[in-house]
Every structure is written in C-alpha cells, then in structure tokens.
Amino acid sequence: MSEFTGHNIPHIQLDPDMTISDLIDVYASSGFNGRSLGEAAKLYLKMIQTDATICLTVSGALSPVGMGGIIRSLIERGFVDWVITTGANVYHEDHFAWGLPVKQGYHHVDDAILFQKEIVRIRDVYIKFYETLEAQDQVIQKYFDGVMDKRPFTTAEFCNHIGEMSYKYAEYPNKSFVTAAYEYGVPVYISTLKDSSLALNLAIQRLKDKRYSLDFVREILEQAAIVYNSESSGILELGGGVPKNTAQQTGPLLDQILRRNDGGQDYIIQITDARPDTGGLSGATLQEGKSWGKVQSAHSGLVTVYTDATIAFPILALYVMSNHVPRKPRRLYEKLGTFYDKLATDYFKMT
DSSP, X not given: OOOOOSOOOOOOOOOTTOOHHHHHHHHHTSOHHXXXXXXXXXXXXXXXXXXXXXXXXXXXSOGGGTTHHHHHHHHHTTSOOEEEEOHHHHHHHHHHHTTOOEEEOXXXXXXXXXXXXXXXXXXXXXXXXXXXXXXXXXXHHHHTTTSSOSSOBOXXXXXXXXXXXXXXXXXXXXXXXXXXXXXXXXXXXXXXXXXXXXXXXXXXXXXXXXXXXXXXXXXXXXXXXXXXTOSSEEEXXXXXXXXXXXXXXXXXXXXXXXXXXXXXXXXXXXXXXXXXXXXXXXXOOTTGGGGGTSBSOSSSSEEEEESOHHHHHHHHHHHHHHHSOOOOOOOGGGGHHHHHHHHHHHHHHHO
C-alpha cells in the first residue's frame, strides 16, 4: 500500500473566545485560499522574527478605504521598513490628515447624478469634488511652492516632504501613514509619480517656469541598495502593478546589471486577484520571479493569496501585531545615502 502523508485537516470548531492567532491556525490547517492566508500570516511573522528588512508595496485605492491607518500601525511597530506605492494612495491619504470628507457610498448608482452633485466615486467610496479634492489640491500646491525645483529629487524625498508638512501643519497628523513614515524614517517611493494628482498639482508651478527633475535612476539604485545592505529582505505585496515590479526588480538590478549575484528577495507575500495566465505582472507567480533572479528560492519563502487585499491585509496585520513586540525602527530614510555609497564603492571595486 502506498504511503499517504500530510497534515490532517481538522473538523473546524470555532469558539467565541478565539484569538486572531487561533483563527490564523484555523485558516492554515484548512485548504484553498484560506490555507494560503494562514500561511501568509505566519510567513509575515517569520519575516519579523528573523529581522528581515520588509518592504510594503501598495497598489489600488487602499488609502480611500482607510487602510492607511493599518499601514501607519505597522510602521509605528517597525513591521514595515520601506514602502512603494502609487501617487494616488499618498494623495488620498492626506485627506484624512486634513479632515477632508471621504464617505461610504454605493456602487449601484447613476454616475451622471453624482457628477451633478460634484461627487467623485471610487467603487463605493464617495469624495467631494470641491470640499475634498480641490481643498487637497490647494494643500499640495502650497507644499511645493518653491520646493523641489532647485535640484533633482527622488520620490522618497518628495513623500518625506509631504509627511513633514502634514506632520507640522495638518489638523490630524496621526491619521496618515505618510506622516508616520516621516516620523519613523521610512522611505516612501511612488512608482509612477506622473500618473497621479500629486504630479498634476505641480503643473501650476511648471507654468510659472518652475522645473522639476525626478532622479529616477538614483531612486532605483537606492531601492536596490536597501536590499544589498540587508542581511535578509522580504516584501508584502498588496495587489500587483508597478509597485510590485519596482520592489522585485531590485534583484535583477543587483545581479543582471551590477553583477552582484545576490539572488533576490528571501521572502515575498503576494495578495492579488489577478490571474497568472494573462501574462500580466500583477498576476505573475512569485515562483516565476526565480527565473529573473527576483527571489532566492522558487520553493520556499513565497506565499500568494488570491483575494481582495482589503480582506486579507487587516488579518495579516492584526496577527503580527498580536504576536510580536515592536521592532526598533531601522530609519532607512536617513541611511539611503550611506547605502547608495556602499553599493557604488563595491561595484567599482569589482569592475
């Protein structure tokens, strides 16, 4: 008779007194994406326990549904060391810092009526055109009046400036992960700055002949330098898109271009609803990344959960917050120059 091995699947029993840890054990002992969710939570905890440098990538519209508060909590506890996100998430996050209205709405609605009422819609989230967007635009324009137009900058510097300004002047600075990033020295990179209202608000200054120069090459070298200067590193990916690729391309930059032979990330957790068979990066399997040198192993340290990030992210975050004491902040933003110089020095030594 052939051997039949594996963990037994329990007949799941729930108890009103169960903790988030108990619930994760339930998920991890089941099957399908429930099992993947449980394994992802445990892998995130392992990343923290092994003192890996952790990058959080955030695509989609997670700020408008309040997920920035969870990101802030993770930053405060040292469970996120650097962030790659979209300009939209940074822009909309500042609504909360300034107390600008963002409301629950409905997705079954006549958008022509919303337009007449000057309400913009993100699925079932409503944002006022003037009271929120126009007000936010005025804030961003003031932030960058005479700033960042004298020398090339990175988006980490760009976001650090937003975080500093909101920390000093916004009504509710504790309601923004960008202000937390400023406070705790967490670099926040925007993978596509020009594709957001942040860049649109620079248009006013550009018409006044203020010139903005994004040093995007230094930016990708800084990101690679973070990985290069880390004993181990991992990524928690919320969605896919450009933030996902920006974090994962650190491996190919180090190995394919700079010939460092580092091997890529030690851990990656991917929360996605994109399919791999369409060929898009958002749905590409983490195992596929091994062929590019994006990950150390195709067989361990990788978990993909096929679900909505608004479902999975709070569960993962609460699990690690409940099972590990805060880590000392790495304050990577303040070390970017040193990391960059070490990578450059080592590269030229080799060549």
